[in-house]
Amino acid sequence: MAPPGRINHARHLSEAEEEAENYLEHFYNKSEPNKRRVSFVQRGAMNQAQFDEKFDYNKPHLENELKKQAKKFVRRFYEPFTSFFALKLFIFDLIPILKWFPEYKWKTDLSLDIIGGITVGVMQVPQGIAYALLAKQPAINGLYTSLFPPLIYMLFGTSRHASLGTFAVVSLMTGLSVEKLAAPTDYDPSSFNETDIDLVKLPSPTEVSCAITITMGLILFVMGVLRLQFLTTYLSDQVIAGFTVGSSVHVLVSQLKTLLGIRGLPRHSGPFYLFRHLYDLVMSITRANPVSCGISIVSIIVLHFGKEFINPFIKRKTKSNIPIPWELVIVILSTVFVAVTGVDTEAKVQVVNKIPVGVPNFSLPSFYLIPQVLPDAISITVVSISVWLSISKMLAKRYNYELDSGQELFALSFASISSSFIPSIPNSCSLSRTLVAVGAGCTTQLSIFFSSLIVFSVVIFLGTLLETLPMAALSAIICVALQGMFRKFADLIDLWKVSKIDFTIWVVSCVSTILLDVSTGLIISVCFALFTTILREQYPKWHLLASVKGTQDFRDAERYGETVYFKGICIFRFDAPLLFHNVECFKKSIEKAYTEWQKSHEFYVLREERETILNTKLDGSDESIDGKMFQTAQSTLNTHSPDILSRHFVIDCSGFTFIDLMGVSALKEIFSDMRKRGILVYFANAKAPVREMFEKCHFFNFVSKENFYPTMRDATSIARQRQLELGFKDTGYVPEHDRLTEVLSSHPM
Structure with a gap:
């Protein structure tokens, strides 16, 4: 159908077919002059049934397909034991270090892995301590998490750059769960009295954390066995970005009391707890510790200027990607300051206190806590694996190596399960450490060994030196690390320009996480993102198509100027x-397309038909074209076989990737309504699963298979042949100035 303003450029089928045939003949002769090729023109137009019969279409059996998939799933479990070679491949896939370590390039990669590993290890120490306190755990638990899980991952993982260990958002979510289930961290069992009997029954923060860790490991293991890593695709980049920014707000607010040195604030949980916490903080502002505030301000200034100005300046001058570890600088300077001045006792500055040294104690995790921590563990697992896979895949693609997502689930599962037998917190990927590892030149997983040596030295020998480390300095490290998250607000302007829906997903994810809770915000974010997908399918675009000049293609008529329109044929x-x-949107779209088709000259197949309808309108009749007036005009003009209609409506079914019973019913309704209007409906480009659905629903008993065509060209050619059988002459449209017609066309029909 020709849109308004382009009707004079309409061309007709005979000319288009001639141009297309000449084009194809010229192309084939030019590209392969000595080889005869089969083209569309040579096979001729046919309907879907003829096409399937000619080219031997075979319908796959659903039962056989289900059996095939079931056998494929079961075969994964017994196939490694069918031969020695299969078992060898299975072991090498399960333990990737057996493949890459024998091929390690010692001369070129060792120095880079040493430098990169040491750089990451230096960052692991302050971040491990800080994020452990964020998770309401003893500082040493963060160091254990930075030491043992990465070593396990080195054996089983396939990512060469991602840094496993503590992560702010995961630590925050763990801390919220610990606050709900565990006894307060400042509770002293030696000061027990009868009113504290409920606190005695509560598990310790470490027990809750280890229970979450092993539950997380079991969830990842089940996902790996069932190959469920595809579930992480439901967390789009906008969901993760908005959620992490919203979680960062929670992290920042949780550190304000430590930055100010305020103690004894009540604990809150549930929706809107963040605002209750801020209210308590404002009401207690007079209790702020001046020394803690001073340590916080100086630490933030040093960290910010060091990262934002000094490191880039040194990088430009030295051409080195190894940054100065300002977190470690702050840890050392603040620890020395407190030890020398003694402000921890005089000014009551809160410090880390005792950090045990030596090998950690091994114990079984509290399995009875698994049902209680399961909901929080699922949320933590989803966030952890989504962040991990998104970063790991990005780096694997950038540095051109293969990342096995299924094996990553097993690697993270083994790391979590093994670390739950020691005091630890749930682990994940840290973007800041990963970027430092990439910048420092890490090339393989061996860099994890050298970073672990740094953490190991602190755990075994140097832990006692950090007993006077002020908590305010650790909070400053956490807050400065969040500045990269908050910079994502600047990306919202570009996101709004690119996609309004993605912008809305980001905002809803962020706002719901801030207002309600971290776990609740994650659920709302995922549900809203899925809802937008349904919404986009509920109100999709529809188009009227036209044949592109000189080709066999049909494209949107409003986007292409060089198009060919067919009289009496509408393509939708x-x-x-x-x-x-x-379904309702589809039916309304059909009506809109039909109305627009009526307004064009292509709607009138025969000149006499158009004049009959106009003369009827001039008689003062208020009936629409869809009523008795149209049927009368049609019966007058159709002197030939009543089974062959001169007006045809072609539905391009290529967009129907799926169809359900209501969709089938809607097509029946459209077909019936169009036939009442004297219009024959064609279905083209229907995919095989859709046609099989039609057969199951007995759709072909209502609409004959002869109305289905494999391509748009088949449908339009058959429609044209039927028009010619009615005596339709393919004459070009000659524009004429008819004032009366012009006035009528400007008013509603």
Whole structure:
């Protein structure tokens, strides 16, 4: 159908077919002059049934397909034991270090891995201590998490750069769960009295943390066995970005009391707890510790200027990607300051206190806590694995190596399960450490060994030196590390320009996480993102198509100027699966397309037909074209076989990737309504699963298979042949100035 303003450029089928045939003949002769090729023109136009019969279409059996998939799933478990070679491949895939370590390039990669590993290890120490306190755990638990899980991952993982260990958002979520289930961290069992009997029954923060860790490991293991890593795709980049920024707000607010040196604030949980916490903080501002405030301010200034100005300046001058570890600088300077001045006792500055040294104690995790921590563990697992896979895949693609997502689930599972037998917290990927590892030149997983040596030295020998480390300095490290998260607000302007829906997903994810809770915000974010997908399918775009000049293609008529329009033939496409939630939209789109088709000259196949309808309108009749007036005009003009109609409506089914019973019912309704209007409906480009659905629903008993065509060219050619059988002459449209017609066309029909 020709859109308004382009009707004079309409061309007709005979000319288009001639141009297309000449084009194809010229192309084939030019590209392969000595080889005869089969083209569309040579096979001739045919319907879908003829096409399937000619080219031997075979319908796959659903039962056989299900058996095939079931056998494939079961075969994964017994296939490694069918031969020695299969068992060897299975072991090498399960333990990737057996593959890459024998091929390690000692001369070129060792020095880079040593430098990169030491750089990451230096960052692991302050971050491990700080994020452990964020998770409401003893400082040493963060160091254990930075030491043992990465070593386990080195054996089983396939990512060469991702840094496993503590992560701010995961630590925050762990801390919130610990606050709900564990006894307060400042509770002293030696001061027991009868009113504290409920606190005695509560598990310790470490027990809750280890229970979350092993539950997380079991969830990852089940996901690995069932190959469920695809579930992480439901967390889009906008969901993760908005959620992490919202979680960062929680992290920042949770550190304000430590930055100010305020103690004894009540604990809150549940929706809107953040605002209750801020209210308590404001009401207690007079209790702020001046020395803690001073340590916080100086630490933030040093960290900010060091990272933002000094490190880039040194990088430009030295051409080195190894940054100065300002976190470690702050840890050393603040620890020395407190030890020399004694402000921890005089000014009551809160410090880390005792950090045990030596090998950690091994014990079984509290399995009875698994049902209680399961909901929080699922949320933590989803966030952890989504962040991990997104970063790991990005780096693997950038540095051109293969990342096995399924094996990553097993690697993280083994790391979590093994670390739950020692005091630890749930682990994940840290973007800041990963970027430092990449910048420092890490090339393989061996860099984890050298970073672990740094953490190991602190755990075994140097832990006692950090007993006077002020908590305010650790909070400053956490807050400065969040500045990269908050910079994502600047990306919202570009996101709004690119996609309004993605912008909305980001905002809803961030706001819901801030207002309600971290776990609740994650659920709302995922549900809203899925809802937008349904919403986009519920109100999809629809188009009227036209043949592109000189080709066999049909494209959107409003986007291409060099198009060919067919009189009496309307081509319609609906760009979405036809399901229950958009059936009404589909039917309305058909009506809009039909109305627009009526307004064009292509709607009138015969000149006499158009004049009959106009004369009827001039008689003062208020009936629409869809009523008795049209049927009368049609019966007058159709002197030939009543089974062959001169007006044809072609539905391009290429957008119907899925269809349900309501969709099938809607097509029946459209077909019936169009036939009442004297219009024959064609279905083209229907995919095989959609046609099989039609067969199951007995759709072909209502609409004959002869109305289905494999391509748009088949449908339009058959429609044209039927028009010619009615005596339709393919004459070009000659524009004429008819004032009366012009006035009528400007008013509603």
